[in-house]
């Protein structure tokens with residue numbers, strides 16, 4: 001696959017810089033990171049390229065995406081070959097982790113609600129005891145006016161699939177709590193997005 005043939009997301013190209021800054025503020029040195037729903041692999045390539053001390057494990061549910069991610073990250077020794085991982089299908093690949101962080105961008109609103117608890121449960125079972133779950137994307141936030149752009153985005157998503165749509169922060173946080181996480185950060189990002197950071201609590205339930 002030549003660079004011109006690689007799948008490309010203009011949004012990922014725009015948001016990779018601000019997301020990297022947030023990750024740098026939260027992830028430890030030498031972190032091993034599991035990425036869920038890597039898509040084109042632009043985030044994996046940008047973050048792992050900027051931080052050679054991090055080890056990045058990209059995944060996606062689509063085998064077509066995996067080939068593109070592998071090609072894009074082929075020259076990065078700290079990126080592991082992309083693996084198939086579908087949050088809504090069966091157990092996660094055997095032998096994964098534990099990781100210092102699980103990172104997932106732009107998935108929860110472009111998939112059925114069931115992916116949210118599945119992500120929380122799976123992440124809790126694949127993190128070190130104080131590990132971090134970092135989410136990026138647009139969310140509805142209780143008691144805050146919704147940006148017109150996010151209202152329109154939500155309506156568009158629901159017209160494409162009624163099971164899709166922006167998630168309420170409170171509901172996402174409740175699922176995280178039930179999986180044994182505590183909320184650590186809720187960062188405002190460009191274009192009405194957020195970075196949410198959850199951390200495994202010492203009292204988390206056994207997966």
Ligand SMILES: C[S@@+](CC[C@H](N)C(=O)[O-])C[C@H]1O[C@@H](n2cnc3c(N)ncnc32)[C@H](O)[C@@H]1O
Pocket residue numbers: 009011012036037038039040043060061062065085086087088104105106107110111115
């Ligand atoms: C909008 S793209 C986001 C890609 C990338 N994270 C980004 O921000 O550019 C959504 C991704 O979620 C993946 N996805 C959808 N449903 C999934 C599931 N059940 N399990 C894992 N990945 C899923 C899709 O294959 C797609 O790559």
